[in-house]
Amino acid sequence: MKVAVVAITRHGIALAGKVVAALPGASLFAPEKFRAEAEAAAPAVVQCYSGKVGDQVPALFAGFDGIVAIVSLGAVVRLIAPHLGNKESDPAVVVVDEAGCFAIPVLSGHVGGANALAVHLATTLGATAVLTTASDARQTLAVDLLGRELGWTIEATHAEIVRVSAAVVNDEPVALVQEDGSGDWWTGHANGRSGPLPATLERFARIEDVDPQRFAAVLWISQRAMPDDYAVQLAGKAIVYRPGGAH
Structure with missing residues (x-):
């Protein structure tokens, strides 16, 4: 900088x-x-x-x-x-x-x-x-920084980032699906995070394991295209992260 x-x-x-x-x-x-x-x-x-x-x-x-x-x-x-x-x-x-x-x-x-x-x-x-900033003051997840130090890119509109961020800081149920990339995204998180993941964040290994109706937002870490039926159900309330480099 x-x-x-x-x-x-x-x-x-x-x-x-x-x-x-x-x-x-x-x-x-x-x-x-x-x-x-x-x-x-x-x-x-x-x-x-x-x-x-x-x-x-x-x-x-x-x-x-x-x-x-x-x-x-x-x-x-x-x-x-x-x-x-x-x-x-x-x-x-x-x-x-x-x-x-x-x-x-x-x-x-x-x-x-x-x-x-x-x-x-x-x-x-x-x-x-x-x-x-709410996520920093409460030491919770900042969705616009997830994976930043690891070189991940984000696919989401501004409106989607705002909606998903609000879900996280308001303690609404959020699904985090990691299919790819390093698992060190929390301890290596921007500004430092040493505590546990938020209790309202539920982790999954595959997007197909998620019931979209149960969650206010979904964070999806993957290299593949989202299945069409999930793309429809998660429209406006999902952020996609694309890990880069070796994983």
């Missing part, structure tokens, strides 16, 4: 040095008037700007996968609001307070990686990651 660390005060720039050190390849953006402090905090990776920090946002959105802002949460919301697109293209945005106590994902928590970035920074800085 290519990350820009933005700090606008002396104290913030000092903390930014620790943030940059924790993120290989990160760059520090700071006001020109604090160039000396910025170069001391993060030698060789400083980009100083003149004028308002808000004027830098379009370039940061276009040029970076992630933005760590050591700026107040309210100010960051106002700064990025005019530039929001969608969660598939917007960068991950994390706010860290000047005291280094909290790392707060603001934008693109799941798909963009802001939640994972916040957890990493919290671990490095000895801070607390403030995760407000």
Whole structure:
């Protein structure tokens, strides 16, 4: 992830040095008037700007996968609001307070990686990651990240992802059918999962073993095409995962 660390005060720039050190390849953006402090905090990776920090946002959105802002949460919301697109293209945005106590994902928590970035920074800085995404707050399954570290691809519409995600976080019965791929998708899950699988998630070895009427949603990990009768019965409430590579 290519990350820009933005700090606008002396104290913030000092903390930014620790943030940059924790993120290989990160760059520090700071006001020109604090160039000396910025170069001391993060030698060789400083980009100083003149004028308002808000004027830098379009370039940061276009040029970076992630933005760590050591700026107040309210100010960051106002700064990025005019530039929001969608969660598939917007960068991950994390706010860290000047005291280094909290790392707060603001934008693109799941798909963009802001939640994972916040957890990493919290671990490095000895801070607390403030995760407000339901699946992360409750340490349950994030359906849009299942198998991501393993190179799996997802076949689902936005509406299907929303519906299935809601079923998971609302503790509705969900069938998880794994016919292919590595079984290490839970312990290797994005943001870390150490507890048991949700009790409302029932596992199956074949899609034909599932009674579609019993479940609010189905997660299907397979390389084959879904049987026609199941495709009809699961329309709108299933996500298909395609494992890649060796399995």
